[in-house]
Amino acid sequence: MTETSDTGPDLPEPSPSDEQRLAGAMLSALAGAATPADTDVDHRLTRASVSMRLFGRGETISIGKYQVERRIGAGGMGEVYLCEDQALDRKVAIKWVLGRSSATAQERLRREARALARLNHRNVV
Structure with a gap:
């Protein structure tokens, strides 16, 4: 039997680019479609909101x-x-x-x- 750790492996903190990719992927999955272009203000606000909730910070639009x-x-x-x-x-x-x-x-x-x-x-x- 293999022992497991409650803390999990030591992983680096996510970078801002990791956060943006994850937020974009989550939005795409939730929408069931391709991510809209970043020129869409409403989409950019949603991405910033998701990033804020997940990581405590988001981009300023x-x-x-x-x-x-x-x-x-x-x-x-x-x-x-x-x-x-x-x-x-x-x-x-x-x-x-x-x-x-x-x-x-x-x-x-x-x-x-x-x-x-x-x-x-x-x-x-």
Whole structure:
């Protein structure tokens, strides 16, 4: 009969690249499909969350100068994320337009931005 150890073999701590590969493999297995491209913000947030839960640390996700905190909504044009503008120490909402946008979609986004710019309310900065 072979003796077993309760502590197991001495193994090195996982590296950040090991953690990313494991998190990606777990997400792929859970989704039952290939891992989406790393340009997908929602996918990157999920990977960071899995890494945080498994290893106590995860990558910081940014869109330009804004640090992404979480997704707050989605619609026909894209997804909206709660972000932090660290330079100005304030929360902002960033709309991430999905796919290649047509000229019509770009104009619709401009109209939406102009409408939002006209808002004047104490809870809107």
